[in-house]
Amino acid sequence: MERLKKILIHPDSTIKQALKQMDAMGEKTLITVDANNYILGTTTDGDIRRWVLKGKGINEGLAKVMNSQPLTLVEGYNKETAKKIMLRKQIECLPVVDKVGRVTGCLWWMDLFETKAKIKNDVRLPVVIMAGGEGSRLHPFTKILPKPLMPIGDKPIIEVIVDRFFEHGCQDFYLSLNYKSNLIKAYFSDFEHLYNINYILESKPLGTAGSLHLLRDKIKTTFFVSNCDILIEADYADMLKFHRSNKNKITMVSSMKNFTIPYGVCEIHNGGTLKSIQEKPEHDFLVNTGMYILEPGVLKDIPADRFYHITDLINDYLKKGEQVGVYPVSEKAWLDIGQFEELQETLKKFEV
Numbered sequence: 626m627e628r629l630k631k632i633l634i635h636p637d638s639t640i641k642q643a644l645k646q647m648d649a650m651g652e653k654t655l656i657t658v659d660a661n662n663y664i665l666g667t668t669t670d671g672d673i674r675r676w677v678l679k680g681k682g683i684n685e686g687l688a689k690v691m692n693s694q695p696l697t698l699v700e701g702y703n704k705e706t707a708k709k710i711m712l713r714k715q716i717e718c719l720p721v722v723d724k725v726g727r728v729t730g731c732l733w734w735m736d737l738f739e740t741k742a743k744i745k746n747d748v749r750l751p752v753v754i755m756a757g758g759e760g761s762r763l764h765p766f767t768k769i770l771p772k773p774l775m776p777i778g779d780k781p782i783i784e785v786i787v788d789r790f791f792e793h794g795c796q797d798f799y800l801s802l803n804y805k806s807n808l809i810k811a812y813f814s815d816f817e818h819l820y821n822i823n824y825i826l827e828s829k830p831l832g833t834a835g836s837l838h839l840l841r842d843k844i845k846t847t848f849f850v851s852n853c854d855i856l857i858e859a860d861y862a863d864m865l866k867f868h869r870s871n872k873n874k875i876t877m878v879s880s881m882k883n884f885t886i887p888y889g890v891c892e893i894h895n896g897g898t899l900k901s902i903q904e905k906p907e908h909d910f911l912v913n914t915g916m917y918i919l920e921p922g923v924l925k926d927i928p929a930d931r932f933y934h935i936t937d938l939i940n941d942y943l944k945k946g947e948q949v950g951v952y953p954v955s956e957k958a959w960l961d962i963g964q965f966e967e968l969q970e971t972l973k974k975f976e977v
Contacts, residue, residue, distance in 0.1 A: 628731070630952060632654060632731065633655070633656050633728070634646060634668075635658075636659060636687065636688065637686070637687075639684055639686060640683040640685055641672065641883070641909065642687070643655055644673060645883070647957075648955055648956050653670045653671075654670075656667045656695075656728055656731070661727065662727045665693065666692050666694075666695055667720065668690055668782060669692075672691070674954075683694075688888055697719065698721045698722070699722060700723050702732075707732055716734075718731050718732065718733045719732045728838065748795055751844050751849070752797070752799070752849045753849065754783060754789075754799070754800050754852035755801050755836070756809060757803030757804055757806070757836065758853075759772075759804045770805075771804055771809055772854055774809060774812060783800070783809070784812075785809075786855075786918065789861075791850075792953065796820045799822055800823070802826055823843075833915075834934055834935035834937065834964045835934075837919075837924055838930075844924065847865070847868070847921065848918070850917045851915065851936065855917050855960065855961050858960065864918060868952070871950045873916070873918070873950035874923055875938070875950070877946075877952070878914045878952050879913055879954070880912045880953070881954070882909070882956055883909050884910070885905055885907050886906050886908070887912065888905065906962070914954070914959045914961075917935060926938065
């Protein structure tokens, strides 16, 4: 019952409030109910993503994205019927209502299947992990241990990243290495794995895209690129579907970040007269996470033996009018270990 309370939301809420509630509760679905607990609709993270992709704001009312005719189960439901519905619709949770439509419970995927929700389609694409940097923001630890081997739970972050892609069907991995490369190679040579690891060795630092030039004759299909200090907890198959349906050359995975200025912000005019003051204003941004989907043709556009960031490539494409897309995920779907504060937060999430 406590878990159910965490996913109930008032109809007067905004989309931003719904996002915050999803992130805080670690849930992907909210149920909108009125004061008497009658169901009014459901909202998923996918509903919000589609709204944001239309260029709409998240300060709008939740009713703008809510499914007002949700699938529900009536008390006394048949479990086999519920299983079929969840499998067919790929629904992670179904509201349970009484005969008059009041919410009395919720059935989650794990209640019936005891495994993580099934991904609709395997991705099965190559993955390039940029793991050559010095990790200067994590000094002094990275003076001894390269950033990709920083432990998250009982595994280094680079193995956690590989595992997530492997769960989505990816089997061919290219690790771009420079700083302390021998330690990273030694780690992966020390145990057996079910995927293929290939190494790209940079003779000098080449930025977040420079080493991709070395793959121009090796990768012939759409592929993923990920920084070695981030983890995205999302549906990679849906990302790929978005990328292909929009015919993007590059799709950037972004996080919907909310920032609060912890002060009263003054607006002035007439040479110093106070016009207004806004107390602790909030600002919303789509932030680059460091994960991308690229078409193989972009490899020919990476300059040889030159320090070159992937954002340089994106800016070059924007100037040429090439198609670059943005796929948004929630704030909590992006785990970042690039700085001490983010590393501490990520470690908390992996605590057993």
